Amino acid sequence: MNSAQSTKIHNLTFIGLLAALICVLAPISFPIPISPVPISMAFLAVYFCAIVGGMKRGTISVVVYILLGGIGVPVFAGWTAGFQKLAGPTGGYLIGYLFLAAITGYFADRFEDKIPICLFGMIMGTLICYLFGTVWLAVLMKVSFGKALFMGVIPYLPGDAVKIALALLSAFPLRKRLKSAGIV
Numbered sequence: 001m002n003s004a005q006s007t008k009i010h011n012l013t014f015i016g017l018l019a020a021l022i023c024v025l026a027p028i029s030f031p032i033p034i035s036p037v038p039i040s041m042a043f044l045a046v047y048f049c050a051i052v053g054g055m056k057r058g059t060i061s062v063v064v065y066i067l068l069g070g071i072g073v074p075v076f077a078g079w080t081a082g083f084q085k086l087a088g089p090t091g092g093y094l095i096g097y098l099f100l101a102a103i104t105g106y107f108a109d110r111f112e113d114k115i116p117i118c119l120f121g122m123i124m125g126t127l128i129c130y131l132f133g134t135v136w137l138a139v140l141m142k143v144s145f146g147k148a149l150f151m152g153v154i155p156y157l158p159g160d161a162v163k164i165a166l167a168l169l170s171a172f173p174l175r176k177r178l179k180s181a182g183i184v
Contacts, residue, residue, distance in 0.1 A: 011057065014183070018049040018061035022075070023068060029077035035151040036089035037137070040077040043129075043160055046097050047104055047122060047167035052175050052184070055105030062101040066094055092136020093152070096129030103128060112175065115168060122164050 001009075022045040029040035050058035065075060066086070074081040077090065086094055107121025130153045138148035178184040 010183075014053065015057050015060050015064065018053045018057060019064035019068070021045055022049055022061060022065040023073070026065065027075055027077060027079040031078070032155060034155065036141070037093065037133070037152045037156075038077045038090075039156060039159055041163075042077065042093075042097065043100070043126070044163040044166060046101050047163060048171045050101040050104035050125075051108045051118070051167060051171035052178065053105065054109045054184070055102055058105040058108075059098060059101040062097045066097070069094075089137055089140055089152075090133070091140075093129060093133035095136075096132035099132065100125040100129040108172075108175065112172065115172065118172070119164070119168060122167070126160060126164070 022042070025045035026040060026042035029038040029042075031038045046058075046062060049061050052058070053061060069076045069081050070083045070086055072081045076085045076094070085091065103125035104118075104122050107118045107124075111117040111121070134145060134148045134152050137143075137152045138145050141148065141151070143151070175184060
């Protein structure tokens with residue numbers, strides 16, 4: 001096996017592991033009465049994978065996660081699955097994970113030693129994900145953008161801030177160790 005093949009196998013394996021992490025954490029969720037959007041661990045998983053894997057591998061791992069859920073593997077919130085979930089109230093957030101991973105991963109790749117700048121990137125990615133999810137929710141539920149914002153974003157802000165902090169504290173040290181070991 002040549003070096004190019006070895007690198008390709010390494011990258012595919014790494015992406016598979018990142019996607020598996022999302023598939024394990026994302027279904028852990030808790031419904032809340034004021035919204036069809038549950039509190040889930042998906043944001044934490046996407047932040048973590050985007051930081052550790054970077055923009056390309058982190059985003060591809062989210063694509064794999066969405067495709068697995070779409071074809072029927074129960075990896076979405078509450079151990080649900082199917083393309084109907086992508087068309088449902090949480091569909092905009094699921095698609096928004098792609099942008100969350102790409103933006104967070106971009107900042108992690110470019111500014112990995114500058115945590116405040118990476119934090120800014122995570123917040124920007126989160127805002128884009130919130131935007132996709134809120135617009136989708138407003139259209140689907142036939143409510144105003146403000147009402148959708150209250151249903152799909154406002155109650156989640158404290159928890160998502162904690163998830164950002166957890167990802168910053170755990171993913172960057174792991175990324176550095178994996179990088180020094182030649183894995184990333």
